[in-house]
Amino acid sequence: MTAYERLRAAFGRIATLNEAAAVLGWDASAMMPDGGAEARGEQVAVLAGLAHELLTAPQVAEDFAAATAPAAPWEAANFALMQEAHKRATALPQDLVEAVSRANSHCETIWRTARQTSDFALVQAPLTEVVNLARESAEILGAALGVSPYDALLASFQRGVTAADVTPVFAEYAAFLQTALPAAEARQLANPAPAMPPGPYPEAMQETLCQHLSEAAGLDYTHARLDRSAHPFCGGTPTDVRITNRYDEADVCAALMGALHETGHGIYEQNLPAAYRRQPVGEAAGSAVHESQSLIIEMQAVRTDAYLSYLAPVLSRTFARDISAAALKSRLRHVERSFIRVEADEMTYPAHVLLRFRLEQALMAGDLAVADLPGAWNEGFHALLGITPPDDRRGCLQDIHWHCGLFGYFPTYTLGAMAAAQLMAAARRAIPGLDAAFGKGDLSPLRFWLNENVHHYGASLGFNELLCHATGEALNPKAFEAHLTARYLG
Amino acid sequence: MTAYERLRAAFGRIATLNEAAAVLGWDASAMMPDGGAEARGEQVAVLAGLAHELLTAPQVAEDFAAATAPAAPWEAANFALMQEAHKRATALPQDLVEAVSRANSHCETIWRTARQTSDFALVQAPLTEVVNLARESAEILGAALGVSPYDALLASFQRGVTAADVTPVFAEYAAFLQTALPAAEARQLANPAPAMPPGPYPEAMQETLCQHLSEAAGLDYTHARLDRSAHPFCGGTPTDVRITNRYDEADVCAALMGALHETGHGIYEQNLPAAYRRQPVGEAAGSAVHESQSLIIEMQAVRTDAYLSYLAPVLSRTFARDISAAALKSRLRHVERSFIRVEADEMTYPAHVLLRFRLEQALMAGDLAVADLPGAWNEGFHALLGITPPDDRRGCLQDIHWHCGLFGYFPTYTLGAMAAAQLMAAARRAIPGLDAAFGKGDLSPLRFWLNENVHHYGASLGFNELLCHATGEALNPKAFEAHLTARYLG
Structure with a gap:
């Protein structure tokens, strides 16, 4: 075995x-x-500890020192991903890793109470500790990888895109929103739509239908x-x-969209390149690409006029009541300024992400003290959406991410949404009759195109490379803005 | 940390x-x-491989060399169990372990076809390979542990009992059966009993009832x-x-007994000594003791007149039909000579085990060639139960055990049945009103007694030590024979 082949075997075992x-x-x-x-926590910790030990074993370091990059492109990409993973695993001193783990776990626990009681003061000290340790880790990782500290964090979730790529794209979207959102609201007001019939929509029937649509x-x-x-x-x-999914007997749409969103993620996983299974290059390309695959199903395909016209009679038959496509549209394509990210519609959602992207960069740069977070949050939120959170529970305490040490993750939600729009636009150009297929509930032409243009690339391409390859353009907000304009202002 | 403390940590991680x-x-x-x-197979293999590596790591060998046996009795027992596990893990050369694994896996695959087509010739060569490698392994293990090869196999499933202990006990039971079985059959014939009402007993209702009775x-x-x-x-x-359980809408009793049998196993696991969790001494004492805990619930407690009188009206209410205690008794306490071990009643089951115990000892000793197995099986079966299997599918091909390399396991089924009878007799002596509690569906007095006399000992006592401690007697067939006599000949 060559040194690279030994590394391949080691990474296969870790995977x-x-x-x-x-x-x-x-x-x-x-x-x-x-x-x-309690026992599960220890089981998972032992597995994680063993995976780390296998990756940082002396033999692995020796093999990296002895190995030369393979000539074949996929193997070369695999080798580069291995090197990055190894650098990440070996860069941080063990005592820092343990301090981070303790601080994150402690802060997350306190945060659960702080959010419930909307008491930011309670979590301020533990969050400060989390931020300080995350900054220290990011500096070390950035130095090891030759990128900025924040980009080192971002790349741990999505390779191939930097804060410098994202900043102007998000700024352009913020400007778009200033006119698009009031216009969409006005149009909504002017066009009252029928409501969905009231429930109950029995859970078991919802679940059966979700599995059917997911399979279809x-x-x-x-x-x-x-x-x-949960x-x-x-x-x-x-x-x-x-x-997994959850069911609310009063609202069938939440479960359907949940199932179809997760179906998009699942289809991506199932269609990763089998020849590179358990190798870094055979994995998904990152969180943003993953989110693009769930959103292209849930937001781009399923909420089209065509698919909803297919879905309405299916729902009517299943639940034996009259559910019109118009009612589905008013339920699933409704724009509204609101405080909670996870409940936001597709037009306002990026504003939630944009705020967090700005604030977490400032936190990581040391330009924003944790004590000043609530004020900066509320001010920033008002500037973007024109409303001010009435309390921190509906403001900077709402998300778990920062309180368990996750920085650099938030932008991937909106990168995913924008990538989904870019990919759908490219698919529409490439596939005649795409919407006609949606109208028959048939997502297979889209799926086959995604297989070929996204899934089969695994992690061999970074975010922008993949987008350029599939759509001819790097990340930009145009397709997403055009999609929203057509759907909400058309 | 002392060497023993390091070993404790290593065994905790492995557990x-x-x-x-x-x-x-x-x-x-x-x-x-x-x-x-396919992926699951590889996941489990990687976990098993890592557990083996952790146990056979040089540091562990050094710690064993440096450690002295602790003074405290439980820690001393733990240390002895650690030493035995380490000897087992290190005794066999790696190439033999791999040859065994390949041979067992190959033979098991062939056996599935051979059983289906009742074609012993098909499996003869692979089974010969399995037997030869098992003999080689048993010799090495026996030498490492200072016991006979067969006892080394038996002890890998149940410590604290040897073939020499088992042989006379099984022989005595065989003699008992020669008169007890015809007498039980005659009594059954003379006393026709009402049948259970026909199904369907809906699966979901069976499952709910099983969970309720298991919880109770x-x-x-x-x-x-x-x-x-399955x-x-x-x-x-x-x-x-x-x-887990399975449900047959035509027969509610199979599922109830299945659930209560597994409940006995589960109660044992839940009541092992928490202070020694993840240490060898904190585990269950072995397969025979485990089986005694399932059978004392399923066979000893639940099939009493008292419990069945409680159960009959519960079933009648649940399934809205008239189910008498007499019908339950005729269904659940029926004796019959049959060919298939897993379908056998409690009186004839030991005959199935006794045959296998004799034959597997002969195979391991080299006294029986695999080619002669079908003949030896049929002859032995006829001597014990007076009927001859019409084909090998209902003879020596019925069980998976030998065909995947399991030798020394079979006796634990009947050791468990006999231990269950001994334990129940002791519990009856110790607990006034035990059957009165059964009559109210209350198994808690029995359970508390088992907690104190079996469960809380973990693996600190071997099979016969545990029996002596809990019942005052080592393994013997008297209590089991008395139980059968009372139930089937009384």
């Missing part, structure tokens, strides 16, 4: 261990009785399951995808 | 890894889509789940027990 952890993670949210939580959208259920959890997610492994 | 594997094992049988099987029997569902699988089993971990 297999991570698969085991992924199944345990799904189980913890979807199946595990409450009493299993292309998730292969010989390699997947649909279960329930928050929908897509977990598991490429050959054993586990999506 | 945590094994917990992860246990959850994956449950998932594979109860949840996993078919398409996940004492399984703590904040630390357990009940799901479905064959019922008890898996998971002590704080997160996963029992």
